[in-house]
Amino acid sequence: MAKTTLALKGGVMSTMSSAAPVIAEGLRKSYGAVNALDGVSLNLQPGEIYGLIGPDGAGKSSLLKIVAGVLAQDSGELTVFGTKIRNERDADAVKDRIGLMPQGLGQNLYADLSIEENIDYFGGLRLIPKNVLEQRKNLLLQATRLDRFRDRPMKNLSGGMKQKLGLVCTLIHEPRLVILDEPTTGVDPVSRREFWNILSRLLKEKQITALVSTAYMDEASRFHRVSLMHAGQVLASGVPSELRHLASGSMLSMNCEDPQQQLRIVNEVQPVFPQLEVLGNEVRIFSDVPAELAISQLSQMAACSGLAPATETDPELEDTFIALLRQKYGASAPSNHISQSHKIAGQSGMAIEARQLSRHFGEFKAVDRVSFQVPQGEIFGLLGANGAGKSTVIKMLTGILTPSDGAGWVAGADMRTAGLQIRERIGYMSQAFSLYLDLSVTENIRLYGGIYGLSESGIRDRMGWILDMAGLRPYANALTAGLPMGLRQRLALGCALIHRPSVLFLDEPTSGVDPLGRRAFWDVLFRLSREEKVTILVTTHYMSEAEHCDHIALMYAGRVVADASPEQLKQNVQSEAGQLLRISGADSARLAEVLQREGFASAAVFGPHVHVFVENASEAENIIRSKCDPGELIRISTQKLSMEDVFVHIVSQLEKQSQTPAQTAAVSTESV
Incomplete structure (x- = not known):
């Protein structure tokens, strides 16, 4: 398979200063006949959250372990904080500036120790003076809302609480680079969103750089820049909003409420347009040809007759990822017709x-x-x-x-x-x-x-x-x-x-x-x-x-x-919470805190953006712009609700209404 790397504006830069946290060029790593990394290049800029997105086996964990100094590359060059990493001694020289949180719920924690005991243990490993440890511990416990659970054993925590504790233990020595391997896998959407908000705020306050891997494509919006990985290679790197339009072609949408009509569309259209999926009443089709031509082709198909013509829409990052695999490597889904x-x-x-x-x-x-x-x-x-x-x-x-x-x-x-x-x-x-x-x-x-x-x-x-x-x-x-x-x-x-x-x-x-x-x-x-x-x-x-x-x-x-239905749930939430806005161009962490103090409780950080529900869009826009710095080029746009928005809004409202002992105890019942 040929190596293909695509760089966009805001993506991989041609030159980097020696102060860059990480510069990797042509990294390769093999396990027997399996190429885990096949010529991967990467660079991080100070203070950013950089995401590695891809499935299991893409090479994300191997890359993170090499950067963290716990795994040696077979070839290629790696520079961390200006130090070339060529052997174990070089890696040891920078480990005090790195925090690593491994994959898996609570994998870096000790089950029988309490929250506070786990933090104290990690502080002791890092030789942090007791007075400094106590101060940092209190601040981090308050920031993650774990303060009142100090004495609870780790094994009795929910998945979200385990990950927040893992983050605290990773940050306790104030590293300059934190490496997080799929930190939200297996965590529910509310805990995921809270985790990202906490991480964004802490990194901003301490000017820490983060290198994060995830299998969730929808988490890309939380990163400043990303690399899409597959089979040990980087398919594309850049700003998430720009990567969505990287694959050649167009994204089309058709509305169809009849399940049997949906089936006829799939059976007739998928052989011509293989990248097709049905989401509720929406049939989404990625076409490798321009939208006008694809819409014309669809209108001539018998299965589409009687429906409103397809319309062009924006692709999601997952749509682009799949299109890149098809276009670059000929990957395609098997025919799943059921006899x-x-x-x-x-x-x-x-x-x-x-x-x-x-x-x-x-x-x-x-x-x-x-x-x-x-x-x-x-x-x-x-x-x-x-x-x-x-x-x-x-x-x-x-x-x-x-x-x-x-x-x-x-x-x-x-x-x-x-x-x-x-x-x-x-x-x-x-x-x-x-x-x-x-x-x-x-x-x-x-x-x-x-x-x-x-x-x-x-x-x-x-x-x-x-x-x-x-x-x-x-x-x-x-x-x-x-x-x-x-x-x-x-x-x-x-x-x-x-x-x-x-x-x-x-x-x-x-x-x-x-x-x-x-x-x-x-x-x-x-x-x-x-x-x-x-x-x-x-x-x-x-x-x-x-x-x-x-x-x-x-x-x-x-x-x-x-x-x-998913569509009805979205309509219900929009009627109750208002319009969802996305704010770009501002200091997202600072703006989210300001908006929350102004009464916009739903304001949440999504990498360089802020998402917030508002009742009156024009009034809210005036308030938002008044709270931004004069030099910031603010862009405010309406955002289509996702099921994550629905889930988080409903659960967050319920949490505000009542917090009983029974609900608090619910954090450990999923294993029952």
């Missing part, structure tokens, strides 16, 4: 019904009178912060946990009395474990077929269907451990479907999957729901994935607090 000869038996009416479901653990109500309905063939999203009660609801519906009160039905079976009957009618794909990595693809399929009691002929029949559905025929005899994460997840999906269930439960199904793999995975789910009428209940922390759902129930502190 009608393998029809999965379905029911009519409601596939899932929860009626006043409750589950108590002692005095604590993990689930409190939850009710919702899911029609057959619908994609239903169950969203909520860590500890909201989502996993407990799923365990009750699948018969794993007995409810304290209430009732539920899945695929026509009463969850209280059906037992094995429910398990025969559902498929379940967990995030933690669903495949045997030391078995081949076909061996995993045979194993699951046997578990579900299929005959040998039944297994052969379903194996062919799974290999075609998941695009796995070329990998049939490959070990599962060697599959890319996207293919591995589609294999796990196939194994969950081998017995033709009518209801499918998916728990964080695309965690760690690259954007191309996620698109292919959701294309399969779309076809399963529309063609096969399989009902799908999914939990996810990727708020962009919530857009794929037909309906969403948002949980908070064990209760369902919102229940509607």
Whole structure:
């Protein structure tokens, strides 16, 4: 694969001063036959947040470890704070100016130590004088709102609290460069936004530079500059807003509310325009030709007749990333057409019904009178912060946990009395474990077929269907451990479907999957729901994935607090909170603090931008401009609401209304 690096204005600079925190040129690193880094170049400017964005296996962690001095490159040049890093002694010379937070919730912390004990331990490792440590500790605990939890053991913290504590321990010695490896993976959207706001403010106050990796494309707006990475190479580097328009072509949008019409559009249009996805009522199409020509082509297709013409819209960074992969390397998603000869038996009416479901653990109500309905063939999203009660609801519906009160039905079976009957009618794909990595693809399929009691002929029949559905025929005899994460997840999906269930439960199904793999995975789910009428209940922390759902129930502190389609939820929030504005060109950290003091409580930092809800846009603009420095070139634009905006607004309002001991205890219940 040829090396391709694209640099934009504001991206990779041709010359850098020796004061630059990091300058990397042509870094290479191999693990046996695998090239983790293939000629990667990078530079950081003082005080910026620089993002590395890409899937697992892109090389992000290897690059971060090399910069942090805990891994040696095979070749290439690395300079950190003016020191050329050629050996371990060179790396040791700059380590006191670097803070590293490894990947994984609380991976740099000690489970049995309290919050304060963890901080004291890291302060001792860094030989910080006790009086200085005490002062820094108090300031950081106040900034992260962990002050009142000082004595709580780390193992009892929520995911968001663990990451905030990890950040405190990383910053306790006031490094000049902080390196954060996927710090928000597995963290709910509210905690993610709070984490980024805290980080932006602390870095601004201390003039610290940050190098951050993430698999969430939507986090790009929080960085000043980014590098898109794939297979050990940098696809593109630059300012996020400019990178969105890097791929040649155009982004089109069509509105279609009829599910079967959506399916006809996908079947007819996708062979011509392969980069297509359905988000609620919107069909989004990336065209490699100019918009005018693409719109004309679409209008001539039978599946699009009767609909309003497609309109040109702005691509998201994920759209650009996928387009770059297709255009540069010919990468494409497999054809996931599901043969009608393998029809999965379905029911009519409601596939899932929860009626006043409750589950108590002692005095604590993990689930409190939850009710919702899911029609057959619908994609239903169950969203909520860590500890909201989502996993407990799923365990009750699948018969794993007995409810304290209430009732539920899945695929026509009463969850209280059906037992094995429910398990025969559902498929379940967990995030933690669903495949045997030391078995081949076909061996995993045979194993699951046997578990579900299929005959040998039944297994052969379903194996062919799974290999075609998941695009796995070329990998049939490959070990599962060697599959890319996207293919591995589609294999796990196939194994969950081998017995033709009518209801499918998916728990964080695309965690760690690259954007191309996620698109292919959701294309399969779309076809399963529309063609096969399989009902799908999914939990996810990727708020962009919530857009794929037909309906969403948002949980908070064990209760369902919102229940509607994604579009209706957005309309409800906009009616309540007002218009969302994006402010560019100002000192974002300072402006966000000023606006919060002026009563704009929703003001949040997104890298060089500030996002804020306002009731009256013109009045708010006057106030905003009056609070900016005279020399700042301010640009204020309206912003389309995302599902993350919806999630954060609803949960934040609920947190303000009440903060009971039960809700505080919810931080550790998701593992129940």
